[in-house]
Amino acid sequence: MESKKELEQITNCALCGNMCKDSCPVYLATGNETVTPQKKARLILYEEKTFLKDEKGFFDVMFQCAMCGACKVNCLYDNFDLRDSIQEERSEAFKKGILPEEIRKQVEIFAKFGNPDGERQLIQKGAGNLGYFVSCSTYNDEPLLRSVEKILTKSGGQVQEFGGADICCGAPLYYAGDLEGFKKAAEKMKGEIEQRKLQKVITNCPACIKMMTEIYDEVGIHLDVEFIHITKFLAALLKEGKIKVNKANATATFHDPCILANDIGITTAPRDIIEMLGFNIKEPVYSGKDTHCCGGLPGGKIGDSKLVASVNAMRTSELKETAADVYISACPTCKAALPNINMKDIAEVVAERIIDG
Ligand code: SF4
Numbered sequence: 001m002e003s004k005k006e007l008e009q010i011t012n013c014a015l016c017g018n019m020c021k022d023s024c025p026v027y028l029a030t031g032n033e034t035v036t037p038q039k040k041a042r043l044i045l046y047e048e049k050t051f052l053k054d055e056k057g058f059f060d061v062m063f064q065c066a067m068c069g070a071c072k073v074n075c076l077y078d079n080f081d082l083r084d085s086i087q088e089e090r091s092e093a094f095k096k097g098i099l100p101e102e103i104r105k106q107v108e109i110f111a112k113f114g115n116p117d118g119e120r121q122l123i124q125k126g127a128g129n130l131g132y133f134v135s136c137s138t139y140n141d142e143p144l145l146r147s148v149e150k151i152l153t154k155s156g157g158q159v160q161e162f163g164g165a166d167i168c169c170g171a172p173l174y175y176a177g178d179l180e181g182f183k184k185a186a187e188k189m190k191g192e193i194e195q196r197k198l199q200k201v202i203t204n205c206p207a208c209i210k211m212m213t214e215i216y217d218e219v220g221i222h223l224d225v226e227f228i229h230i231t232k233f234l235a236a237l238l239k240e241g242k243i244k245v246n247k248a249n250a251t252a253t254f255h256d257p258c259i260l261a262n263d264i265g266i267t268t269a270p271r272d273i274i275e276m277l278g279f280n281i282k283e284p285v286y287s288g289k290d291t292h293c294c295g296g297l298p299g300g301k302i303g304d305s306k307l308v309a310s311v312n313a314m315r316t317s318e319l320k321e322t323a324a325d326v327y328i329s330a331c332p333t334c335k336a337a338l339p340n341i342n343m344k345d346i347a348e349v350v351a352e353r354i355i356d357g
């Protein structure tokens, strides 16, 4: 722990009445008190005071976190984000080589291929200073990528599409605590954007945007580029009449991706799009800033695949309660993590309804 302020903040959290506990998805999915925000803070404080004997057990708890930010949004203190301290402990775990197995495998794949997936083709299409970055999660979702390409073509503007190969924002390394590896990925991404002379970059993945707008700055890498989440781009296209759509006559539930709602602050644009498509929105109990994280995929932000499955199942059953005709999200990882609810990405739903011609 680097500063007195940080020690004070983590002590306040350790002594808090766990006021945000009922917003924490890993607690709600398991009922395990140890993984609640306040108990995590207490363990961090104990570790700081060297009271703890089971170092591996301690680091495992640091990886039993979806890094979703619900505890930040629901914290009774201003300007406190427990994830900062959890992230520091993840870096310690990485330095000491005490990582959960699935996270360790992910870091190894990244070290070899420069991305979390393995061997990949480079994507480079189009031209101009407006970019579309194919995130790793979008690269792995062919129907989604084709949908975005259809929308970009129909919108009539010039867009330079890029991604694949070893181009990645570095989020998997950040969440694994590999800060040096993350910095290298960030420097590479900065070079990729600068060599293409891009001024604005659209992407589907909220984590890419968080990394490139917030975390790159924290590690001293500055990009003079505007990043636009696809929901903002699509909402503008529809409002300006640059694409025309057939209206739906159905109900839809929107699952707010945690980083999109909690870190980027976008909750209105997706709902505007869904309404402009003609759907009648059925909100789940936990929506907007009260959303619950989907849990992601194994080897992602949570280091325990059983816990990932529990959080996936909890969010699926929460969403099913609305009994909507269509379930929509705006993060390719959420779509992949919630396969039992027939989730579609918002770009796919727009592309399906575009009027040709
Ligand atoms: S994150 Fe905030 S609300 Fe949650 S336990 Fe810590 S201090 Fe309390």
Ligand code: SF4
Pocket: 023, 024, 025, 026, 027, 035, 036, 037, 040, 064, 065, 066, 067, 068, 069, 070, 071, 072, 082, 083
């Ligand atoms: S970031 Fe999310 S999963 Fe982690 S402790 Fe906070 S609320 Fe729980």
